[in-house]
Amino acid sequence: MSVTLAETDALYRRYKALALAAGAALVLDAPVDELAEAVGALEEEAVGTHCAEPASTLRRLLDRARAGEDVVSDLEDVRASHRSLRRRIWTTQPCEYVPCCARGPHEHR
């Protein structure tokens, strides 16, 4: 399966928005059912890409949260897979943070 850089970037951006929201939901003790379903859909679409494993890890975390189980150990797994994905993405895509590169052009591509 060949995935373009643009497709990978799009998957990463969806994953990141969902991971941020998942963290927010857990901090707020808010329902995560819809988020878990959205992450599950991303996981299916991301098969064969760098985003597959992080999406799967995030979905497991949300499933456990949904079941009312302790998620502390899962947090480390999510963090590790997120960091790994972020490192991979930033080898081909510019860092998406703002105000990124306050002093000049990207130097970390």
Added chain:
Amino acid sequence: MADYSIWVVEYARVNEFARGLLLYGQWNTGTTIAPYCYAVLKSDDHLAVIDSGYNHAEFGKVLADSYGVSDWQPPEVVLGHLGLDPADVDTLILTHNHFDHAGGVEFFPNARVYFQEREISKYLWAVGLPDRLQWLTSATDPDLMLWLVNRMKQGKLTLLSEETEILPGIRCLPAHDTHTFGSQYVTVENERDGKWVFAGDNAYVYENFTGAHGDGRFTPIGLIFGSVEQCVLTMEEMWQQAGQDPTRIVPFHEQNIWSKFPSRRFDDSLHVAELSLADGETSRVDAALATT
């Protein structure tokens, strides 16, 4: 009321920071030195820190390198300049969820964290937005959010939504829809020397208050996720809280703070400014008495 000793500690700096980012509208006016700082408040009963800095690893390092951040040191070293230990910090107030302010929660393992609920909940709102609007979420990272989950699971996270006195004399005040969705600023009322205002990133430098042209007309910061109007009105709130005395307002990216207050530059090039010293407390900026 209590009496806090107050220090502003530099933990890193940017030597070429675009003035246009510090001062709205000052595009193409060159660069300046911008320290990265947090504040340490010490009373007989509490050790509190306002903002945490970041961890110079992983995405913190990537962002820092892209900004040209240099001379970073962890809280162990930075608080060590004061003879203090991050493990003894019992209260950590985060002004907002950007990496250079909230990216170091892990360094303060025993602290209760105080944060605005809106700074979290807006990320749940944002996930429903189309990708073309995700710029709104692009200044933070899941890593930061997951540290907060951890702290919440430990029972050491307090989310605020209104003005709250979290310790005697220390108040967190919402500054919503300003620099970020759910920013806050902090006031410290000392019995001995009155009120201090810690701006977070609702002001980067004194010039935000004195005006980019020195005319006393507020010039807001150059990076605003909320509204410019709310930024300026929050500056007015802080201005009034500070009794219209800009030296009573503490911006965390202001290099002139080292000349406005007694300060010391340590061997690692980082500064400490001593804003207030409680009775019986030893100065950390008197080289003869300093503990390094």
